[in-house]
Amino acid sequence: MNKQTTRAFSTGILFTTAIIFFYSFIFHTASSSPSDSIPEDHIIVKESEIKEQENEISALKEELDSYRKKAEKDTSSQSEKYQLTLMIKAGMTPADIEEKLKEAKIISEDEPFVDYIVHNNYADKIQIGDFLVNSEMTVAEIAKLITE
Structure with missing residues (x-):
């Protein structure tokens, strides 16, 4: 083999390698990132x-x-604000007081007035007298008012 043949053969190998490199670069990256891929966000x-x-x-x-x-x-x-002068007499029970408050719409039907009085030990402290109560007062406020 002479010098010119060796150069031509080397040039052919170099040219073929370059073509294979560009072919794999172009088609490999295109297949690894398809057009329907999902963006990062x-x-x-x-x-x-x-x-x-x-x-x-x-x-x-x-x-x-x-x-x-x-x-x-x-x-x-x-x-609507309801108001009542609650008259507590001797012998009235917390249930009697609750009934009067519900009739006057001071407390709603589902408010546990008697339970609150009993559980907080106010049943023995209820005072006899007249007390001004209204529908904006809570059960706790009414209990405190009638036991002071």
């Missing part, structure tokens, strides 16, 4: 997870609506 969520979240959101919305309705009901019932 995106998250994949399954349909079942979406439906779970939608169900949870609808349940929370219903709960919020019920709270709003209850709050509207409470505010509408609280908009």
